[in-house]
Amino acid sequence: MGTTVFERQRPSAATVDHALAGTARGVFWLEDAPGDAYPSLTSSTTADLVVVGGGYSGLWTALLAKRRNPDTTVVLLEAKTIGWAASGRNGGFAESSLTHGEENGRTRFPDEYDQLARLGRENLDAIEATIRDLKLDADWERNGSIDLAIEPHQVEWLREGAGDDAVFLDEAAMQASVHSPTYLAGLWHTKDGAIVHPAKLARALARACADAGVQLFENTPVTELVTSGVRAGGEGAAEGVDVHVSARDLTGRPSAAVVRAKKVALGTNVFPSLLKRNRLYTVPVYDYVLMTEPLTNAQLDAIGWQGRQGLGDSANQFHYYRLSADNRILFGGYDAVYHYGGRVRDEYEVRETTHRRLAEHFFTTFPQLEGLKFTHKWAGAIDTCSRFCAFYGKARDGRIAYATGYTGLGVAATHFGAEVMLDLLSGIHTERTELKMVRTKPIPFPPEPVASAGVNMMRWALDRADHHDGKRNLFLRTMDAVGLGFDS
Secondary structure: OOOOHHHHHOOOOHHHHHOOOEEEOOOHHHHOOOOOOOOOOOOOOEEEEEOOOOOHHHHHHHHHHHOOOOOOEEEEOOOOOOOOOOOOOOOOOOOOOOOOHHHHHHHHHOOHHHHHHHHHHHHHHHHHHHHHHOOOOOOEEEEEEEEEOOOOOHHHHHOOOOOEEEEEHHHHHHHHEEEEOOEEEEEOOOOOEEEHHHHHHHHHHHHHHHHOOOOOEOOOOOOEEEEEEOOOOOOOOOOOOEEEEEOOOOOOOEEEEEEEEEEEEEEEOOOOOOHHHHHOEEEEEEEEEEEEEEOOHHHHHHEEEEOOOOOOOOOOOOOOEEOOOOOOOEEEEEEHHHHHHHHHHHHHHOOOHHHHHHHHHHHHHHHHOOOOOOEEEEEEEEOOOOOOOOOEEEEEEOOOEEEOOOOEEEEHHHHHHHHHHHHHHHHHOOOOOOOHHHHHOOOOOOOOOHHHHHHHHHHHHHHHHHHOOOOOOOOHHHHHOOOOOOOO
């Protein structure tokens, strides 16, 4: 088996020990963006639209619903606090791609990929316009992104991807842009990417929702969706959906309430779906992140990075990294960990071996930053589906809509998903609803123990490919053939 650059150029253990000494377990973004508090729902009410989930998916849906029709009564219900999960702890990369990259999109939706690429760019433009027009404090920077070749076989991959808005950077040009001994080439996507402060965006969207008249409730878990107006035996026409919640009143006592809604939009993503039909379509995969202390001017000069683009390497087990507004480096990715049973649990966020591996890879990438320390380490669950991009649908006679399965690319794509859900709930035909990507679903994951065996086999095979010049073995080629392949 071959080696990767991270095995050939390992930093010293002392460098890594120093960098991780005193690193706090906590999400930097959430600590850096205190949000407004919203009450729990403790009494029953009614609404035209109930949105379940206070992350990007739910927030965009609520805001866009009010922008479509300001007279619509919208209630948003969040089980914990706004943006606490994936929306507040991701890398902050807003990509135009709706399909997890061009290759994945062209493979799965060849006849409509060009249309999807255009819609993705329009979607990113719409997000930028909203941030500008509503003056949302989100540290938005539309600098594009750079794919990196860190192994010789990846250079030609990037060269083949050059086009109108994708500039190939040879080794000299790449080193002039950002300096790392691991960089052999780059592909700069000049218009198709931005970076953003994840938690600031979530909390600014919540304020925008409140200003638009959305009623937001935190610490209000939804426990059940019951079609209202239908009598025992299934008789009668559905009038709406009763959204049952469980919260606590001001004295701390349990309090159950019901919101009778005409329509419901589900933005629960990685958490178990309130629709049983969807529970095998996604699995949670844990992603891990480090955040450095702010770099000094001398440290910034040592690495360049004047363009402040988001960076990501081209391996199957890839890293992503970017600068924050105060010049910290967020460095994450590589390990993607699935736990038997597909559960989401706080204890899965603690994985010292992975955070140490990330620290080693960081100093392989930037050895000139030896002495820099990490202030924060954290993790979070990503809602992965077998086609690696979101899927959409409706249920209960069109009264419930959902969008989920973003597979780590939801910072921008959730805005598109919100538009799709609102189209579906309105019963209108739009360019979005006519897409094959919207009308079809991925292959569901098998139940345990097959799911765990399959996910771990995929991880093993992708790692082998990274150690064999990108060559995909029989297992990966078979998965590609049946529509379950992955290529970053």
